[in-house]
Amino acid sequence: MPPRRTRKLEQPITITLDGKSVEAEAGASLATALVGAGHLALARSSKFHRPRGPHCLRGGCDGCLMRVDGVPNVMTCGVPATQGARVERQNVVGVGDVDVMRATDWFFKKGINHHELLTGVPGIQKVMISFARRVSGLGELPDETLPPRASVETRTVDVLVVGAGPAGLAAARSLASRKLSVLVVDEQPEPGGSLLSFPRDATAPLGGGAPIAVEPLRRWLVDEALAAGAELLPRAVVWGVLEGFDWLVEIEGKGLLRVNARAHVIAAGAHDASPAFAGNEIPGVISARAAGRLLRDGVLIGEDVLVVGEGPFATAFAAAAAKEGARVSAVALADVVEVHGMSAVKEATVRTPLGREQKVDCDAVVIDAPPSPSFELAAEAGAEIRHDDAGYSPRVGEDGRVVRSGLPRPLFALGEVTGAAFAPERFAERAEQVAAALVAALSGEN
Ligand code: FES
Incomplete structure (x- = not known):
């Protein structure tokens, strides 16, 4: 079954998908609106144009890239739905929900190496090169020249x-x-980061202690930051570090901001994992954070859901999905062998406790696997990057300060970006240490 809405739209508007009208919730992301309307195959892979669906819903994959109002390669999970928005799939050969290019698998069992295929055969080589050029890449140029920022x-x-x-x-x-x-900048429309990835009435153990209500915690953190005097800037993406160690921020719909700060704290979180098993790219294979975020926004990813992993996001999603009437089965990450389907999940092969392989009916696979730190900005700022089981992350000292001599200004990192597990209660304690060390660093500079 395709995804469905779990509640009525509160502020319905109309957008179009490939020219056809789709009802959407005003302000929800375009990707959420389309998934809620039953469309999972939103994007295509760049080489074979295979269907892809949203995996993360927070700007970390390519499963939601579409053409929006004539502009190619827009991450539709980060764009709010507005009345009349024109959304189109890109790189489609044939029909949007059908994977016509999969026919090549019948002829090329190990995939096509188009760099060498039939090259050297006069005549055919020319045809192959022109075909490869036609189908490679992502999207087409914008309808109109974009205005300068x-x-x-x-x-x-x-x-x-x-x-x-x-x-x-x-x-x-x-x-x-x-x-x-x-000044706090965040690319999402509302603050909370991964706390927004829990269904609204979820409780979860968020630091090793007893389960606590997630949404009240999120609101408390926001209120406390504001009450203390911090300024929160939503829909603001840091593009990079400029000369003079100023940081360039783009605020969606408003323009560019050059921020000159005496010190910086990177709390950029982590990327959702995409574990290595066959079929992990099929639309409907989605991270537990994204599936929880969808449920929060009133969209259930499937009726027969295979939940993979046992983290807090999987547990909270499974409970909320069951409440909405979904059939939920669970399996450990190591026991997933393969997910089957073309433009949508049809079933999965899993390993039983006795070591046998068995097929499980499902229309969605929700994965809660250890994420990898979003280390990229820290690397650009000059942090030393280390690698361990959690992936790449900036090397930080006991007090959270980035270990690197010669940085022009104090730089700190906190939370999942450092490779720490998602544990908001512990982040709060750690924030106090970071704040004390940052104040000491600034006073040492005066
Ligand atoms: S970037 Fe939009 S779903 Fe991953």
């Missing part, structure tokens, strides 16, 4: 915090309560 405004603050998840919010509260001016 609005001019850069400059802001000066004591501390720039990147990420308004539980770690960033806790840091903002601790820093602002020490009388520092704090």
Whole structure:
């Protein structure tokens, strides 16, 4: 069964998908609106144009890239639905929900190497090259030349915090309560980071203790940061670090901001894992954080859901999905052998406790696997990057300060970006240490 809405739209608007009308909730992301209307195959892979669906719903994969109002390669999970928005699939050969290119698998069992296929055969080589050029790449140029980005405004603050998840919010509260001016930027429309990935009435163990209600915690963190005097800037993406160690931020729909801060805290969280098993790219294979986020927004990813892994996101999603009437089965990550389907999940092969392989009916696979830290911005800022079981992350000292000599200004990292497990209660304690060390670093500079 395709995904479905679990509640009526509160503020219905109409958008179009490939020219056909689709009802959407005003303000929800375009990707959420389309999934809620039963469309999972939103994007295509760049080489074979295979159907892809949203995997993360927070700007970390390519499963939601579409053409929006004539602009190619828009991450539709980050764009709010507005009345009349024109959304089109890109790189489709044939029909949107059908994978015509899969026919090549019958002829090329090991995939096509188009760099060598039939090259050297006069005549045919020319045809193959022209075909490869036609089907490779992503999207087509915009309908119109895009206007230049609005001019850069400059802001000066004591501390720039990147990420308004539980770690960033806790840091903002601790820093602002020490009388520092704090600007928090986050790419999502509302603050909370991964706390937004729990269904609204979920409770979860968020630091090793007893389960607590997630949404009240999120609201408390936001209120505390604001009450302490921090400024929260939503829909704001940090593009990079400029000369003079100023950081360039784009605020969606408003323009560019050059932020000059005396110190920085990176709390950028982590990327959802995409574990290695056959079929992990089929639309309907989705991270537990994204599936929980969909449920929060009133969309159930499937009626027969295979939940993979046992983390807090999987547990909270499974409970909420069952409440909505879904059939939920669970399996350990190591026991998934393969997911089957073309444009949607049809079934999965899993290993039983006795070591046998068995087919399980399912229309969605929800994965809660250890994520990998979003280390990229820290690397660009000059942090030393280490690698361990959690993936790449900035090397930080006991106090959360990035270990690297020669950085022009104090740089700290906190939360999942450092490779720590998702544990908001512990992030709050850690934020106090970071704030104390950051104040000491700034006073040492004066
Ligand atoms: S980037 Fe939009 S779903 Fe992953």
